[in-house]
Amino acid sequence: MSSNSGVGGGIADVYGEDSATLDQLVTPWVTSVASGCTLMRDPRYNKGLAFTDKERDAHYLTGLLPPVILSQDVQERKVMHNLRQYTVPLQRYMALMDLQERNERLFYKLLIDNVEELLPVVYTPTVGEACQKYGSIFRRPQGLYISLKEKGKILEVLKNWPQRGIQVIVVTDGERILGLGDLGCQGMGIPVGKLSLYTALGGIRPSACLPITIDVGTNNEKLLNEEFYIGLKQRRENGEEYAEFLHEFMCAVKQNYGEKVLVQFEDFANHHAFELLSKYSSSHLVFNDDIQGTASVVLAGLIAAQKVLGKSLSDHTFLFLGAGEAGTGIAELIALQISKETGKSIDETRGKIWLVDSKGLIVSSRKESLQHFKQPWAHDHEPVKELLGAVNAIKPTVLIGTSGVGKTFTKEVVEAMATFNEKPLILALSNPTSQAECTAEEAYTWTKGRAIFASGSPFDPVEYDGKKFFPGQANNCYIFPGLGLGLIMSGAIRVREDMLLAASDALASQVTEENFAKGLIYPPFANIRKISANIAASVGAKTYELGLASNLPRPKDLVKMAESCMYSPVYRNFR
Ligand SMILES: O=C([O-])CC(=O)C(=O)O
Numbered sequence: 001m002s003s004n005s006g007v008g009g010g011i012a013d014v015y016g017e018d019s020a021t022l023d024q025l026v027t028p029w030v031t032s033v034a035s036g037c038t039l040m041r042d043p044r045y046n047k048g049l050a051f052t053d054k055e056r057d058a059h060y061l062t063g064l065l066p067p068v069i070l071s072q073d074v075q076e077r078k079v080m081h082n083l084r085q086y087t088v089p090l091q092r093y094m095a096l097m098d099l100q101e102r103n104e105r106l107f108y109k110l111l112i113d114n115v116e117e118l119l120p121v122v123y124t125p126t127v128g129e130a131c132q133k134y135g136s137i138f139r140r141p142q143g144l145y146i147s148l149k150e151k152g153k154i155l156e157v158l159k160n161w162p163q164r165g166i167q168v169i170v171v172t173d174g175e176r177i178l179g180l181g182d183l184g185c186q187g188m189g190i191p192v193g194k195l196s197l198y199t200a201l202g203g204i205r206p207s208a209c210l211p212i213t214i215d216v217g218t219n220n221e222k223l224l225n226e227e228f229y230i231g232l233k234q235r236r237e238n239g240e241e242y243a244e245f246l247h248e249f250m251c252a253v254k255q256n257y258g259e260k261v262l263v264q265f266e267d268f269a270n271h272h273a274f275e276l277l278s279k280y281s282s283s284h285l286v287f288n289d290d291i292q293g294t295a296s297v298v299l300a301g302l303i304a305a306q307k308v309l310g311k312s313l314s315d316h317t318f319l320f321l322g323a324g325e326a327g328t329g330i331a332e333l334i335a336l337q338i339s340k341e342t343g344k345s346i347d348e349t350r351g352k353i354w355l356v357d358s359k360g361l362i363v364s365s366r367k368e369s370l371q372h373f374k375q376p377w378a379h380d381h382e383p384v385k386e387l388l389g390a391v392n393a394i395k396p397t398v399l400i401g402t403s404g405v406g407k408t409f410t411k412e413v414v415e416a417m418a419t420f421n422e423k424p425l426i427l428a429l430s431n432p433t434s435q436a437e438c439t440a441e442e443a444y445t446w447t448k449g450r451a452i453f454a455s456g457s458p459f460d461p462v463e464y465d466g467k468k469f470f471p472g473q474a475n476n477c478y479i480f481p482g483l484g485l486g487l488i489m490s491g492a493i494r495v496r497e498d499m500l501l502a503a504s505d506a507l508a509s510q511v512t513e514e515n516f517a518k519g520l521i522y523p524p525f526a527n528i529r530k531i532s533a534n535i536a537a538s539v540g541a542k543t544y545e546l547g548l549a550s551n552l553p554r555p556k557d558l559v560k561m562a563e564s565c566m567y568s569p570v571y572r573n574f575r
């Protein structure tokens with residue numbers, strides 16, 4: 001794609017229709033007014049029984065609906081009632097996806113008004129199971145599939161997507177879906193789920209969201225042999241071939257949607273995640289949710305926890321189990337924050353942060369054989385093979401699990417944390433629930449109610465010794481919707497670490513005394529839209545300060561600005 005090819009991209013002539021030469025193909029777009037069945041079958045406009053008489057009359061719907069007219073509130077109560085009849089989480093997931101396909105505004109109204117109840121259905125943990133069984137439960141496609149078969153024509157595939165003004169893309173290649181491993185093309189559930197949170201939690205218009213799954217094959221033998229698998233039945237393409245394919249994708253995205261479309265990399269395997277982020281962060285508006293979003297949410301929890309513990313960040317010693325995207329991403333952001341707070345160099349602040357991977361504590365003697373993203377964490381220490389040994393040797397005040405392997409914070413490990421900490425901070429971040437390093441109940445019981453605990457997937461409150469404990473959910477969904485909104489409303493063209501720090505600060509500052517009193521280091525999700533607006537404002541302010549904002553002049557009140565651009569799922573009236 002040479003710059004003088006005539007397919008211009010950019011803002012004015014996004015689809016190259018004006019500048020295309022005669023031998024270049026353009027798409028014959030048309031627009032028309034929907035009515036009758038067509039209107040009812042369009043999830044963006046369908047209101048079901050809520051169409052008024054006037055609308056039924058004007059849009060040729062009379063007779064196609066029974067006479068009753070219901071309000072959106074009544075519809076909401078009805079669907080919630082029906083959902084609650086399902087006891088199997090996957091059935092709730094399927095019912096919600098059907099609703100999204102049938103009546104988008106009702107779907108988002110439900111999600112916004114019942115966020116604490118429905119988050120575990122459209123998101124972790126249920127979305128994990130949905131991805132594992134995606135082939136069997138597949139009814140109608142969601143999102144855009146770009147497989148190796150489309151090599152050389154990715155731009156054309158992007159043009160097949162019906163919506164034009166895309167602002168956020170969440171893309172995965174399915175190689176590391178949550179802590180469940182390689183689910184290939186069936187990873188699509190993740191971008192779809194993440195983007196429904198962009199809308200429900202961050203207020204981005206649904207039509208501006210584009211979920212994409214890149215299918216370069218899968219190494220999951222079970223899926224390769226499965227009758228209902230939806231992806232390419234071949235092993236993963238890697239190396240040069242993979243890099244070229246992803247490069248074509250990244251170029252096509254910029255060409256089709258311009259400079260300001262946000263691309264969120266999600267659930268790529270370590271090797272590709274770090275590479276893609278460093279390769280494209282200087283030319284595209286990109287961030288990696290698993291490296292940077294998770295880092296920002298954990299840092300927020302740690303900043304908030306200072307109030308409960310009466311300690312500053314630099315007083316802590318951190319130990320991670322898991323040295324992949326999440327582990328090293330969090331570690332880097334903590335080191336950066338401490339460096340900003342204390343004026344010490346990053347090299348120095350890294351010294352109190354230790355990581356354990358599958359081979360044991362990361363120490364200097366292992367440096368030669370370590371992948372590059374682990375090397376900064378190889379400190380001087382004798383080798384230690386097991387987590388328990390590392391805990392006893394390092395005596396961390398904060399223990400963070402990011403390995404994607406469940407049940408690894410054993411009774412011995414958690415009890416050890418409780419022997420040298422009055423209030424051990426324990427974060428079991430791996431998703432979904434089956435991969436959590438320990439449960440909330442285990443954390444509270446094994447520390448005799450002294451732990452401050454948060455997890456990536458939700459746990460119910462726990463009763464221990466007559467007292468109720470409320471576990472927090474340290475999940476990147478606190479961050480990415482607000483971060484995305486802040487980037488979009490300011491017209492950001494690049495993501496910088498300072499914006500992640502701004503997001504962490506904004507989130508931490510919204511934990512109230514009442515939350516702290518319950519042992520929480522995160523605010524409840526019930527207020528998430530307000531929280532997202534504050535995060536967006538804080539990220540937006542940093543974007544302007546760094547000179548990376550293109551929506552000028554800078555609005556005075558960024559919180560107001562954020563709130564005013566948030567999507568509302570309330571039905572619109574049709575003329
Ligand atoms: O999706 C989630 O719940 C958090 C996340 O990014 C992951 O576990 O990969």
Ligand SMILES: [Mg+2]
Nearest residue numbers: 266267289290
């Ligand atoms: Mg993820």
